[in-house]
Amino acid sequence: MEQQILILNGSPRAPISNSKAYAEQFMENCGSMAVYDTIIAQNHEALYAKMEQFSDVLLVFPLYVDSLPTPVLSFLKEWETHLPNKRPIISVMINCGFLEYAQNDVAIEMVKLFCKRNGFPFGSSLQIGSGEAILNTPFRFLVNKEIKKLAKAIINKQYRSQKVTMPLxxxxxxxxxxxxxxxxxxxxxxxxxxxxxxxxxxx
Ligand SMILES: Cc1cc2nc3c(=O)[nH]c(=O)nc-3n(C[C@H](O)[C@H](O)[C@H](O)COP(=O)(O)O)c2cc1C
Known part of the structure; x- marks a missing residue:
């Protein structure tokens, strides 16, 4: 099957991050159509080139101080100076520590503004509340269900806005x-x- 989606983990602790666990679940739902990578200060150029081969990019990252974590901010900032001719569709899967998924609203708006200013189509978003905890609770199934829907939405190019948290x-x-x-x-x-x-x- 053709590779369609490049997943980019923007957590500052990517190798041991919750974002990685969420990205892995996403991959379980789209198999060989998705490829995983992490954003680090040294690989921006390589990732800009790699993205040219994909129609979709899924940014996966945590909320940091009501905003985007530094790896994502600097990646997007530098990308503005190297804009590609063929713009991929940008989707976001964000998780935050607090219970309320709406804590992520401003960060999503920031990515949407980046897309609008630079001519990238915005795709789907999944906002995860209680992101540090939910995977270790019986409510794990709720996030699994939403990640499955996210994968389906991006694969079928029927983009949507999704949210999930623990019902507590x-x-x-x-x-x-x-x-x-x-x-x-x-x-x-x-x-x-x-x-x-x-x-x-x-x-
Ligand atoms: C420096 C720092 C700032 C954070 N800021 C917020 C915040 O503003 N709101 C929130 O709900 N969670 C906040 N969190 C919690 C993270 O979003 C949460 O722990 C997340 O699951 C970390 O994801 P990761 O393992 O993928 O990096 C913060 C965590 C750190 C370390």
Whole structure:
């Protein structure tokens, strides 16, 4: 089958990222039609050339400070200076730590603005809330279902906007996630008090 989709993981911790796990699920749903790569500072030129062979690019990345993580920002910024003649259709699969998938709205708008300014068609989007947690819960099936739909939408070129999160009240999510992160800190020798300071480097 013809290769159609280039998946680009833009997480700063790509090899061990949630984005990688989401990308792998996506690939399970489109087999040899998709190829996976990661965005790093040293491979922009190679990826711009590689993208010429694909009709679709799927950017997979996390939400960082209500925005795009640096690898994606610098990749797009540099791309603006090397625009290809044949523009691929850009789709996005974004995941954020908070429960609300709408936290990702601004980041999606940023990619849409990039596309509009530079003549790239925008394709599908999948916004995943509770992206750090959902894969390790019984709600995993909900995200699997949406990723399957995303793959189908891009393959069939019937682009759409999708969203998914865990169907939990915010208070329960905050309680469970606080417990998780405190235990995680303890395991790594970081106290709750230290995690509650703003001094990332000093603690
Ligand atoms: C520096 C940093 C900033 C983050 N900012 C946000 C944020 O603004 N909103 C949010 O919901 N999650 C935020 N997160 C959580 C990540 O989006 C979440 O952990 C995600 O699953 C990481 O995906 P990855 O493993 O693919 O990198 C942030 C995480 C980090 C490390």
């Amino acid at each position: 009240p915010t208070s329960l999510f905050v309680k469970a996630s606080t417990k998780y992160w405190i235990a995680y800190g303890e395991k790594n020798g970081v106290s709750e008090a230290a995690m509650r300071t703003m001094d990332i480097e000093e603690t």
